[in-house]
Each structure stands twice: as C-alpha cells, then as structure tokens.
Amino acid sequence: MDFSLTKEQEMIKKLAGQFALEVLETVAAELDESHTFPIENFKKMAALGFTGIGVPREYGGTGGGAIEEVIAVNEFAKKCMSSSAILSIHLIAPHAINKFGNEEQKQKYLPRLTKGGELGAFALTEPNAGSDAGAVKTVAILDEDTNEYVINGTKCFISGGSRADILTLFALTQPEKGLKGMSAIIIEKGTPGFSIGKIESKMGLAGSETAELIFEDCRVPASNLLGKEGQGFKIAMQALDGARIGTGAQAVGVAEGALDLSVKYAKERVQFGKPIGTLQGIQWYIADMATKTESAKMLVYYAAYLKDAGKAHTKESAMCKLNASENARHVTNMALQIHGGYGYMKDYPLERMYRDAKITEIYEGTSEIHKVVIAREVMK
Ligand code: COS
Numbered sequence: 001m002d003f004s005l006t007k008e009q010e011m012i013k014k015l016a017g018q019f020a021l022e023v024l025e026t027v028a029a030e031l032d033e034s035h036t037f038p039i040e041n042f043k044k045m046a047a048l049g050f051t052g053i054g055v056p057r058e059y060g061g062t063g064g065g066a067i068e069e070v071i072a073v074n075e076f077a078k079k080c081m082s083s084s085a086i087l088s089i090h091l092i093a094p095h096a097i098n099k100f101g102n103e104e105q106k107q108k109y110l111p112r113l114t115k116g117g118e119l120g121a122f123a124l125t126e127p128n129a130g131s132d133a134g135a136v137k138t139v140a141i142l143d144e145d146t147n148e149y150v151i152n153g154t155k156c157f158i159s160g161g162s163r164a165d166i167l168t169l170f171a172l173t174q175p176e177k178g179l180k181g182m183s184a185i186i187i188e189k190g191t192p193g194f195s196i197g198k199i200e201s202k203m204g205l206a207g208s209e210t211a212e213l214i215f216e217d218c219r220v221p222a223s224n225l226l227g228k229e230g231q232g233f234k235i236a237m238q239a240l241d242g243a244r245i246g247t248g249a250q251a252v253g254v255a256e257g258a259l260d261l262s263v264k265y266a267k268e269r270v271q272f273g274k275p276i277g278t279l280q281g282i283q284w285y286i287a288d289m290a291t292k293t294e295s296a297k298m299l300v301y302y303a304a305y306l307k308d309a310g311k312a313h314t315k316e317s318a319m320c321k322l323n324a325s326e327n328a329r330h331v332t333n334m335a336l337q338i339h340g341g342y343g344y345m346k347d348y349p350l351e352r353m354y355r356d357a358k359i360t361e362i363y364e365g366t367s368e369i370h371k372v373v374i375a376r377e378v379m380k
Pocket of ligand 1: 131
C-alpha cells in the first residue's frame, strides 16, 4: 500500500497551496463580510487548470481524477472555504457531462467549463425536494412540434446558480413516473424563461452565492438532454457520489486550516507565564484535532481512490463526507476554544471557519441522509 503522491500530484498540491496562500486567503475575510462571489478568482482557477480537473485534455480539461480534485479542494479550503466550495461544486457539471454526455455535448460544453472559465452548477434541490431528492416537481415536457423541452418550476439553494453559465438541471420529463421520470438537462444562462430569484443570506460560506432559479416556459432544445430520458435520478445520485468526496475534502481542509492556526497560537500565546501549548489541556485538544483530521483525510482519499479505480464508492463517499464534516465542526469548535475571546472576534478567521465548516454537514446531503445511504449499503 503506497500513501505517497505522484510527482504530478505533488505539483498540483504545491500550486494549489501557493494559490490559496497568495490569492484566496487575502480575500477570504472580505468575501465573508461583503457576501461577494469571487468571479475573478474563479477565472484565475480556470487559467491555472483547476476547473478542468477530472476532464480529459482533449476536451480542454487537465486530466487527473478524484485524487487530484481532493488535493486542490483541500488546499483551497485551508485558506478559504467559499473558494474551495466554488471549485468543488463547479466540477460536478463538467464531470456529469463528461460521464453522461454524448460526443457533441462534450465538445460543446466541456472546453467552456474547463479552460474557458465558465462556471457550472448542479440544480437538483427544490423547496419540497431536499433530502427527498426524488420529490422534484419541476417539469420539462417535450414539445414534439419544435423538439424542445418546456421547463416550468423552481429550484432553490443552488450553489453558484446565480452566476453559473452552464447548469445541469433535474426535471420530470414524464411526471406520472415520479423519480423514474426524472431527466437531466443542460441549460445555459440567459435562456429565455430562466431567471434568478432570491439570493440567500447565509450563516457562512458567504462567498459562494446560493440562489433560487425560476423556470417559466423556458425552452431548451431536446438535444440538451444528458443521458437518456428517465435516467436523471441515477445521474444525480452518481454525480453526488463523486461530489461528496469533494465536500469531504473541503471539510478536511477547513479542519487542517483551523489546526494550523491553533498550533501557532498555542505556541505564541502566553498565560500563567508560559505558552498555553505547554498546558496538557491544550495539548489534548491539539491531539484530538490532529487525530480526527488525519483519519478523516484517510477516508476521503480512500473514497477518491475507489472512484478513480472505477470501483463502487457510494458507501465510502457517504462515509467520508459524514465523518469529515462532523470532524470539521468539532475541530473548528476546538480551535475557536483554544483562541478564547480572540477566536470569537471577527479580527481572527476562526469564527468564519466555524460557520463555514457547518455547511459541510448539510449540503450535498445531510449527515442523516448519509447514515441512510451507509446503512443501506452495509445491509445490502
Ligand atoms: N448510484 C446509482 N443509482 C442510485 C444511487 C447511486 N448512488 N442511489 C440510488 N440509486 C438508484 C436506486 O438503485 C434506484 O434505482 P432502481 O429503482 O432501478 O433500483 C433509484 O435510484 C431510486 O433509489 P432509492 O429507492 O434509494 O431512492 P430514495 O427516494 O429512497 O432516495 C436517497 C435515496 C435518500 C439516497 C436520495 O434521495 C438522496 O441522496 N437524497 C439526498 C439528496 C441530496 O444529497 N441533496 C443535496 C442537494 S444537491 S447539493
């Protein structure tokens, strides 16, 4: 068993770490304060090849797979969770098109979503279809005269949805069949009948815009169907199996960032005449944080390895996301505690990291849903 990274993976780690330090960290607090989506930084990610990870070079991507995605997302999250979420969530669209799209769709959309710097989004959730993703009500009915789908419905909580250029939308093409009548459709920004509704004000992850998307008699060519009619739910589930590894990588990253800051602070902060890091109470915190983070990381890498090896990874992706997200909440909480009053102040990044970490227990499927998925897989 070899745990070392390849030369190329080491290079990605170095580049991502440098970019996170020099570009992402400098704006992290400001994005959080101003609730601004860092579109310019997203373009820079594209120029460096991060937005094409997992997409073959012939379609404008940078190759690699889940391991490379984990490395980049993880490095970004150490410094700015919003930016890491933006990359991780963006990648769902090109990965879904790469896996389920036909040749024409791949050639049309992938170069734009990779080196082209266009943003992708994944539009599944609706007001009454959150954990119960199969309860989607948005419809896409084929108009046989024009060979277009006519889409009507509302999506909510769509990360990056207000900024996305190309979205994978999940809608019922045969509503009478329920989730078996769900299909995946590619839709572009600016399509008549597609508008942006409410932009949410959130507890954390403020740099990643979360939006309501409204479809009113929105027409898209039938050729935008991704995969086959009725395959939509399975496409969504498989896309989430991959995306949850990315969320695990975000969670590990924010925990590592919080641990790094805590170690530094514990060495520098003097109380009772000595650095607080010499106190056993603080050392126990640090030991717990490091152990939780390292074990979470192992599970994330294992799930990524399985995905890249083309092996089943539904269970491991759910496990790594469940474990890493709960760990991130614990670790950022302990880090905040070590920093005491300073941790609670906005002058320090800990309170932001704590708020940002919380979302990893909710989006891409709640912890409770992951337990359902894991139990089903274990008891198969
Ligand atoms: N990969 C491939 N197929 C899958 C799958 C997966 N990971 N998970 C389920 N399926 C298939 C099932 O095999 C079943 O197909 P058949 O009828 O042919 O056997 C079909 O999809 C329906 O699956 P199931 O009966 O398990 O659906 P449920 O309605 O019980 O829902 C859960 C399954 C709860 C797992 C699903 O709704 C879910 O993941 N919810 C959370 C959604 C989420 O993560 N939202 C976040 C928003 S996106 S940011």
